[in-house]
Amino acid sequence: MKKKATPKRARTKQKRLSPDDRRKEFVAKATEFFSEEGFGGGTRDLARRLGVTQPLLYRYFPSKDDLIKEVYRTVYLEPFDTGWEKLLADRSKPIRDRLYEFYNAYTNVIFNRKWLRIYLYSGLKGLDINRWYVGVVRDKILTRIVRECRHEAGMPLQTKPTAAELEMAWVFHSGIFYYGVRKYIYESPVLESKEQMISDALDAFLAGFERVFGATVAISRAPVKVVG
Amino acid sequence: MKKKATPKRARTKQKRLSPDDRRKEFVAKATEFFSEEGFGGGTRDLARRLGVTQPLLYRYFPSKDDLIKEVYRTVYLEPFDTGWEKLLADRSKPIRDRLYEFYNAYTNVIFNRKWLRIYLYSGLKGLDINRWYVGVVRDKILTRIVRECRHEAGMPLQTKPTAAELEMAWVFHSGIFYYGVRKYIYESPVLESKEQMISDALDAFLAGFERVFGATVAISRAPVKVVG
DNA sequence: ACCGTTGTTTATCGACCGATCACTTATTAA
DNA sequence: TTAATAAGTGATCGGTCGATAAACAACGGT
Missing domain, CATH: 1.10.357 (Tetracycline Repressor; domain 2)
Structure with a gap:
């Protein structure tokens, strides 16, 4: 019983970001997500907040741990x-x-x-x-x-x-x-x-x-x- | 491939504690366990540290959350x-x-x-x-x-x-x-x-x-x- | 010595997790 | 227009989690 209300139309509206920018967007939102849920938060919940599906995360990050490491890096160094x-x-x-x-x-x-x-x-x-x-x-x-x-x-x-x-x-x-x-x-x-x-x-x-x-x-x- | 080296003999050596004392012993060790692993630590690992099997925990505590609450109580109030x-x-x-x-x-x-x-x-x-x-x-x-x-x-x-x-x-x-x-x-x-x-x-x-x-x-x- | 009670284990369930793969859709270049 | 490539998805796998049920072992009263 999934909601399918014109998902394609809605997505095509927004411009596609460059891979690097998209990645950064993911890290930024992931930072927010993990800061609230803790690092035990699931990748599915994270993906839902990003508005994408869970497997897509693994196109940008080899593993959840790698994503977390990048979250740390941005938070501490930036x-x-x-x-x-x-x-x-x-x-x-x-x-x-x-x-x-x-x-x-x-x-x-x-x-x-x-x-x-x-x-x-x-x-x-x-x-x-x-x-x-x-x-x-x-x-x-x-x-x-x-x-x-x-x-x-x-x-x-x-x-x-x-x-x-x-x-x-x-x-x-x-x-x-x-x-x-x-x-x-x-x-x-x-x-x-x-x-x-x-x-x-x-x-x-x-x-x-x-x-x-x-x-x-x-x-x-x-x-x-x-x-x- | 489980290790079975005379587990019963080893256990019968130690005197059986009163239910209340055993419970307290569990809480005390659980406190130590969770303080190191965080509350995401698994009940199986906890049970292993207690030297018992995991389902036994549920004879003493209705759920993991109840156990955790009691850990909090002892740590904060004691x-x-x-x-x-x-x-x-x-x-x-x-x-x-x-x-x-x-x-x-x-x-x-x-x-x-x-x-x-x-x-x-x-x-x-x-x-x-x-x-x-x-x-x-x-x-x-x-x-x-x-x-x-x-x-x-x-x-x-x-x-x-x-x-x-x-x-x-x-x-x-x-x-x-x-x-x-x-x-x-x-x-x-x-x-x-x-x-x-x-x-x-x-x-x-x-x-x-x-x-x-x-x-x-x-x-x-x-x-x-x-x-x- | 027997039996009921209590303590403990083995086996297992359903839910969820991280991760992978095959497939579909969108974008770009010729 | 079309072929190549990248972006994104659905389905699913093996593993682990908390929790339950049923079988087993140890003790105490009689």
């Missing part, structure tokens, strides 16, 4: 902006402004159902790509943040942050990160203003870093800037 | 210690000592592969029990912490914390929580001393709370608007 590193290192701006700007931009990218769910799924699976990403966050973001904090506090420059310093940056970073998880995964009520959350977390981090590691040096606090 | 609330409210001790003691005790309970994985899985599934738990953390722990911080800072007592105060407590709490995730789920290197991590996070939180919400700085605080 949004990462190398300009962020430069932003964090730009000492012409106050450190607080840099961190505030960075975390607003960063969370604008990762705070959505799709990204967070894919991230958490891959983390639970213990996939290499997740470990790689954690390493990137540590090396490209947190290490840089600690370095800037040390500089700000007039502490001697060290190429590598101490484990305790890095840990403090992790706790700070994770606190912000989990705001997104609470909002988009747990769908729990959160403070409406993400900007204020970041601002307050930043105040606590800078004050804490100074208190724990900086001893005597004071960090003059910049006013909260509400941007974009 | 470890929660109501004494923690009293500890947090005990104003004969300095607030920092209370928080330090609480978070050491709390993380001793939840920082293990089993608990964290079950928690994250249930969170991704959007299960009610997860939302319930998040609500408990908010109402029993964070609300109390904020109240104590307000008291400590000599601020007027309010029955309910503001959204911004609660959010700051959440960010602090989540930062500590994610230390466990990084260590036991991502298996990423972390600061060896959990105590130091808690201590430093605590310093940052208390300093930040005072700076952001304390009377003297509240005046100079930039107007971040909390909109609906």
Whole structure:
């Protein structure tokens, strides 16, 4: 008892995409699908959402696993902006402004159902790509943040942050990160203003870093800037 | 081609447990199993780990889902210690000592592969029990912490914390929580001393709370608007 | 020693999954 | 127009899943 209401006519209306574009379209929709259903979601359901039949998937991807791998690749690699590193290192701006700007931009990218769910799924699976990403966050973001904090506090420059310093940056970073998880995964009520959350977390981090590691040096606090 | 090496002899050795104990044993092992495999893990694999055959599970549990529900129940309810609330409210001790003691005790309970994985899985599934738990953390722990911080800072007592105060407590709490995730789920290197991590996070939180919400700085605080 | 009760296994069912193949339809080039 | 090629579908396979039924084994009361 299948519905057959002029399927051919309907399909011929839409232009045929180039193989590469079609493939990308599949990956994009698959990302959305798996982020909601988990990677246990079936290929038939996925195909139905794509408006095609299930075997067609296997013309574009050798296996479901290969499709999933490509989903990971796009989710993890696509949004990462190398300009962020430069932003964090730009000492012409106050450190607080840099961190505030960075975390607003960063969370604008990762705070959505799709990204967070894919991230958490891959983390639970213990996939290499997740470990790689954690390493990137540590090396490209947190290490840089600690370095800037040390500089700000007039502490001697060290190429590598101490484990305790890095840990403090992790706790700070994770606190912000989990705001997104609470909002988009747990769908729990959160403070409406993400900007204020970041601002307050930043105040606590800078004050804490100074208190724990900086001893005597004071960090003059910049006013909260509400941007974009 | 099944292996049949004297299975009966091996089994008769062990004493038969009472039905209730056997059931509990199953739940305990199932918890371990699902925490590693995810809830997509098969009942046959689970049974193999229990050293029994798969249909036997259905004598103790009506369905796989019922078994899973009981796994959730034990994981979520078992470890929660109501004494923690009293500890947090005990104003004969300095607030920092209370928080330090609480978070050491709390993380001793939840920082293990089993608990964290079950928690994250249930969170991704959007299960009610997860939302319930998040609500408990908010109402029993964070609300109390904020109240104590307000008291400590000599601020007027309010029955309910503001959204911004609660959010700051959440960010602090989540930062500590994610230390466990990084260590036991991502298996990423972390600061060896959990105590130091808690201590430093605590310093940052208390300093930040005072700076952001304390009377003297509240005046100079930039107007971040909390909109609906 | 017997029997009923309970615990456990073997065998199997229907549903669903990922994947493959033969076939049909649409597009492009000559 | 037609032949070649690519895109897409229907049917189906082997495997695994959760769950059930019936047979079997172990224990306890009498």
